[in-house]
Each structure stands twice: as C-alpha cells, then as structure tokens.
Amino acid sequence: MSSDEHTETGTGWPQPAGPGRPSGPAGEPDPRPDSPDPDELSPLAPERSVPPAEPVVQEPDDGATVDLSRAAGETSAASASVRGDEASARSTSVRGGGARWRRLSSAGVMIAVLLALLGFTLVVQFKSTSTDPTVGATRQEDLVRILYDLNSREVRLRQDIATLEESQRQLRSGQQGRQAALEEATRRADELGILAGTLPATGPGLSVRFEAGEKPISASRVLDAVQELRGAGAEAMQISGGDRATVRIIASTFFLDGENGSLVVDGRRLTGPFTITVIGDPATMRTALNIPGGVVASVTGDGGKLIVEDREAAEVSALHAPIKLEHARPVS
Incomplete structure (x- = not known):
C-alpha cells in the first residue's frame, strides 16, 4: 500500500484518506449548491445557536393516539x-x-x-x-295674676273632683244611696239647665259694656269677649242692647253684623251700646279681658270703649227656649 493512498495516523497503522474537498480556482468558493459553508468546516468558526427540537410525542404501547388539542381544551376549560x-x-x-x-x-x-x-x-x-308679642309685652303683674288664676282654677277643679268622689261613695252606700242619688240628680239638672240657658242664675260676676267710637262694634269683637270670658271660667252670660232686648248666650249662640252698627244674636237684632252680664270669678275674668292684645286693646284700637264693672250679685234672667226634639227620646 503506497503512501499516496493512505495517510499516516501516528499509530503506525495506515488510515484511508477521506475524499478531498474539491475546490475551484484559488480563492473562490465551491460552485456546488449543496456544498457546506467553508466557515462551518473551519475549526475557528464560532458556534451557532441551534433551535430547540420539537417535542416528540411517544405513542402509547396500546396503539391509542393522544389528542393534544382535546387535552389542551380540557386544560383551558378547567382554567376557565x-x-x-x-x-x-x-x-x-x-x-x-x-x-x-x-x-x-x-x-x-x-x-x-x-x-x-x-x-x-x-x-x-x-x-x-x-x-311672641303678647308674652313679651305682658307686664310682670299681669303674669303673676294669670298664674294666680290658674292656681285658683286648679284648686276649684280638685274640689270638684273631691265632691264627685264623695257623691259616688254615697251613691254606693246602702241606706243613703237613694236619697243621695236623688239629690245628685237634682243638682246636675240645675247645672245643666243653667248651661243650656233654660234656668236663670245669679252670683258674683262682671258687667262688660261696649261703646262704639269711630267704628261700630263688630260681631267679631263681641265674640272675642265671649270666648275670653268662657276661657276664664264664666258659667252663665246674657247680652243686652240699647233697646233693652236681651238674649241668653249659650254654646250654640251666633253673632252677625247688622245694619247701622247693630248686632244679630241668635236671629234677634240688638242696637248699641251692648252690655254682657256674666257670672263667674270677677278677678279672673277681668284679667283675661285686659291681657295685652286682647279684647280691651282691640276695642280701644278701633276707637271704642270697653267698660268693665264688678257685680256682687250679677243676675242672668234671660232664658233660651229649649229645642223641640223630633227624633230623640229620653232613655230611663
């Protein structure tokens, strides 16, 4: 074996010479299209990055195929x-x-x-x-008087409560029950007769006289006076005119303005001046009429006069005709 056909390997054994890389003219690359890059064959060429190989899916032993898309869908569904x-x-x-x-x-x-x-x-x-202008303009003496009147009224109410409780006790007793019931019924009938205006009454009270000035006395002024007197504890009242006509004042009495400064009270015409006779506590009723901004101040502001006089024995003699009942009947 000749030296031209073998190349020394350094071990003493000959090594067949590999096929030589054909080359073109000096300095020119190999013209073959599938020829390797000379830089790749060079031992000094830098290493190039090799893309990672795609994963190889091994088929199972039983021959069943793995559906990667279905597994990915199940994973996505679980994540969702x-x-x-x-x-x-x-x-x-x-x-x-x-x-x-x-x-x-x-x-x-x-x-x-x-x-x-x-x-x-x-x-x-x-x-x-x-x-409140009324409270702010009230004098200290008037406030004290109002407080005294309220205390007096409270005392009277407590006395009435005690009297009623005593009457109840007597009515419930055995022997005196019948006589006490008769006396109580008589007393209540008298009180109701006075309130209804069917019985005359007498007692301490006031005489309130209205005298007109530049303006005639209006029905509203007289009604205000009646309301103030009722609030102060009046028990019976009547109103008289200049012609001496008299009308009993009860809960249903109404007042209207008439012609030429006259008043119409319960349908009866009265001419001025007008006088209200009232039975009750004189001091309490006087204080109620003289409260600042009250009846006296209103009548005086209209140019008239309101004359208030005490009566030790005021007499209310006018009677109110009882209403004839058409449908109601008393129950025994």
Whole structure:
C-alpha cells in the first residue's frame, strides 16, 4: 500500500484518506449548491445557536393516539372554570358588600332626616316663643295674676273632683244611696239647665259694656269677649242692647253684623251700646279681658270703649227656649 493512498495516523497503522474537498480556482468558493459553508468546516468558526427540537410525542404501547388539542381544551376549560369561580366569588362579595352599604346608607339617610326635622321644629318653636308679642309685652303683674288664676282654677277643679268622689261613695252606700242619688240628680239638672240657658242664675260676676267710637262694634269683637270670658271660667252670660232686648248666650249662640252698627244674636237684632252680664270669678275674668292684645286693646284700637264693672250679685234672667226634639227620646 503506497503512501499516496493512505495517510499516516501516528499509530503506525495506515488510515484511508477521506475524499478531498474539491475546490475551484484559488480563492473562490465551491460552485456546488449543496456544498457546506467553508466557515462551518473551519475549526475557528464560532458556534451557532441551534433551535430547540420539537417535542416528540411517544405513542402509547396500546396503539391509542393522544389528542393534544382535546387535552389542551380540557386544560383551558378547567382554567376557565377556576377563573369563573373566582370571579363569581368576587361578584358575590361585591354584591353583599353593596347590599350592606345600601342598608347602612338608607339608615343614615333616615337618621339625618329625623334629626333635621327635630332641629327645624326646635328652631321654629324657639322663634315663635321668643318673638311672641303678647308674652313679651305682658307686664310682670299681669303674669303673676294669670298664674294666680290658674292656681285658683286648679284648686276649684280638685274640689270638684273631691265632691264627685264623695257623691259616688254615697251613691254606693246602702241606706243613703237613694236619697243621695236623688239629690245628685237634682243638682246636675240645675247645672245643666243653667248651661243650656233654660234656668236663670245669679252670683258674683262682671258687667262688660261696649261703646262704639269711630267704628261700630263688630260681631267679631263681641265674640272675642265671649270666648275670653268662657276661657276664664264664666258659667252663665246674657247680652243686652240699647233697646233693652236681651238674649241668653249659650254654646250654640251666633253673632252677625247688622245694619247701622247693630248686632244679630241668635236671629234677634240688638242696637248699641251692648252690655254682657256674666257670672263667674270677677278677678279672673277681668284679667283675661285686659291681657295685652286682647279684647280691651282691640276695642280701644278701633276707637271704642270697653267698660268693665264688678257685680256682687250679677243676675242672668234671660232664658233660651229649649229645642223641640223630633227624633230623640229620653232613655230611663
């Protein structure tokens, strides 16, 4: 074997010479299209990055094929289910928190509205009390008199309560029950007769005289006086005109303005001046008429006069005709 056909390997054994790389003219690359790059064959060429190989799916032993797309779909469905559960939990939490917030905000709104109404009521009451001209203009003596009258009325009411309780005790007793019941019925009939105007009455009281000035005495002024007297404890009243016509004043009495300064009381015409005779506590009724802004001040402001005189024995003699009942019958 000749040296031209073998190449020394350094071990003493000959090595067949590999096929030589054909080359073109000096300095020119190999013209063959499938020829390797000379840089790749060079031991000094830098290493190039090799893309990773695609994973190889091994077929199972039983010959069944693995559907990668179905496995990926199941994985995606599981992930979507987990995300859906988390989103549902967050939505439920948000809705629960929103409901609690709405409940708390509704309660807060209601409390704020109630507090606002309470504050508004207190402010209005304070203003009405502090700006009341009647109370502010009342003298200290008048306030003391009003307080005294209220205390006196309370004492009278307590006495009435005690009297009624005593009457109840007597009515429930065995021997005196019948006689006590008869006396009580008589007393109540007299009181109701006086209130209804069917019985005359006498007792301490006042005489209130209206004298017109530039303006005639109106029915509203007379009605105000009657209301003030009733509020002060008047028990019986009558009104007389300049022609000495007299009308008993009861709960159903009405007052109207007539012609030429006259009054129409319960359908009867009265001419001025007008005089109201009233039975009750004189001091209490006088104080009620003289309250600042009351009846005396109103009549005086119209240019008239209101003359109030005490009577030790005022007499109310005018009677009111009882109403004839058409349908009602007393029950025994």
